Amino acid sequence: MRVDLAGLSIPVGGVSGVDLHVEPGELVGLIGPNGSGKSTLLRSVYRALRPGDGTVRVGGDDVWRTLSARRSARRVAVVAQHSAEGFDLTVAEIVATGRTPHRAAPAADREIVARALERVGLTGTAHRLYATLSGGERQRTLLARALAQQGGVLILDEPTNHLDIAAQLDLLELVRSLGVTTLAALHELNLAAAYCDRVYVLAAGRVVACGPPARVLTPSLLGEVFGVRAHLGVNPLTGRPALTFAPLDTTGDPR
Template identity: 55%
Template sequence: MRIAVEDLDVALSGRTVVSGVRIVAEDGEIAGLVGPNGSGKSTVLRTVYRHLRPHAGRVLVGGTDIRALSPAESARQVAALPQERGSDFELSVREVVAMGRTPYKRAFAGEDRGDAGLVESALERVGMVGAGRRRFSALSGGERQRVLLARALAQDPRVLVLDEPTNHLDVRHQVELLALLREQRRTTLLALHDLNAAASVCDRLHVLHGGAVVASGTPREVLTADLLAEVFGVRAAVVEHPLTGDPLIAFDHRAPAALTPVS
């Protein structure tokens, strides 16, 4: 399902933090939001999954304004893994993942066989299939991250929205998560700090700076040495990854570039 953010303005505490943002992820495409801290990535994503209401603009899911949908219908279309993640759930891992089935259930309805299958499948896909009875609050940060991703997958949405999904994950589980996203080919909008991970997993990148989109295109089109200097304030060379052929950014940690404004 195609998702499009059109002319989005968001103000927080009377201050505009996102202005005129246009972002798109085509059906089955992984679109990444990258940019420095404070550039507006999380604000855009919070608007997509209805945590924030925009001052202007709209979010279209399959051509429908997401604000025109009921909360349950919206949750059936879009599942989110936000940065603000609960750590005090006094629930088992399986119970947390089963929460993803809530948008499909009537009040007080129990779990059916289809729900159980989706929950077990989601746990298996994130490598937590044997952890269903463990307390969520007793898990490590990386394990919690994987369980919350399983909850989003169990929701069986048309669109996934992920805010820094590789946070707290070790290298192996970062690689496995990114491979999972590519394998499922579900329309996905995600924010990443790791530019090399973004270059590897994303079909399209949108670069945010100062609350506005300053570049959009494929990773090869967007991730240039000039843009990295202007937006991120770093000196880097962009080369070909020897294993995958993706763009690979080699940063110069000895001589960072001077930060220059983006015109």
Template identity: 60%
Template sequence: MRLDLAGVAVAIDGHTIVHEADLLVDDGEFVGLVGPNGCGKSTLLRTVYRALRPAAGLIAVDGDDVHRLPAREAARRTAVVAQETPADLDFTVAEIVLMGRTPYKPDAVADEKLCGLALDRVGLAGAADRIFATLSGGEKQRVLLARALAQQTRLLLLDEPTSHLDIRHQLELLHLVREQGIATLAVLHDLNQAAAFCDRLYVMNAGRIVAGGPPEQVLTPDLISEVYGVRAVHRPQLVFERLQEER
């Protein structure tokens, strides 16, 4: 699965928010989209998953314009963990994950098996009957990831997936995403985490993609200063790693 953006512009209420964005996510890549607040990252991602339409340019999944695909076919190709998902849904975990099967013809036995496998992959095999609203923030994010995995797409889109999570759950979620081995585009805020987990990064500023490439080539002191208005200094710091026994 391959995602291509070519010359994508996005306008809201007559104001251009994203200008001529070019971006590529190849099969199996974990690609991060970073930049300061309000630079257009989430707007661009929402356009990829069809919540917004581009004013210009092309967004293609495996060569097909996503905005010309039937909705069901688009959902078979791309799964989304969006930023604005309600946290107090009065459904069981199993019911939430089963929503990922909506694009397909119902098959109760196969769907239940796939949802069980998705929960197992995110470490929540025993949580199917729990009420979603009673879960911790980290557990909710894993359930939403399981729903996306149950959708069985080869492209995953994540909008700030670690927001409001503590350090342990941030690392746990990013490891889970990385381990899936599917094409992934994620809007991220933490530059250290983006550098640690992503194969490539795109940096946005004022609605434009201003840099793209491997993290070590993109996250230079000069670029960070220009985009974020802060000085990047290498100093001793705490580096956090997930404890293996926690999964």
């Protein structure tokens, strides 16, 4: 399912005139400094923050003008940056909340929840309390909930925050393996470089560059947007793009 943003402006978050598209099955990353508008933009896609101008289309339909909240939730699932702790709910109960936008028979819902848990490798933890899980297991649970929602489009807002490196890699390997149209805000630039098909770079609420990571994440752009010296190379273990960083020199030259 395709996602299209055209002329999107959100005054409350400083986002202005953003054009963006995600092709079916792509993993597209949003990167930029803190406060650049990444989360604000995502919130407009999953219908949590109404834009002041422009359009958000998912599967060809305008999320705000054509689709109801329930119909939108059947198309767009989200793993948000700040998620509830889960209280005394089990993993299976958390995942089952993804079925809320649908009207299915209980048996069908249970089968969908079971399949979602299987896809993220958590079948054996279905009856554990969410609060007892590791950070990586919690993120997999929330991803399973999004899959149980059967939206066709997946929104991830800083999904690897507070995870150790192994859990970060496991989560993004899993996301890529799903083949679901995904738009993700990523704080860690090396993860964006390694896993995204394309990236959009935001600065002060505007898109300043977009395209494949190896073409976009140049030393000059990273120096201008993030205020660092950078080198873009190849990870010898994976063959994927890899970045190294250093502070800007005293002349401010990012090269």
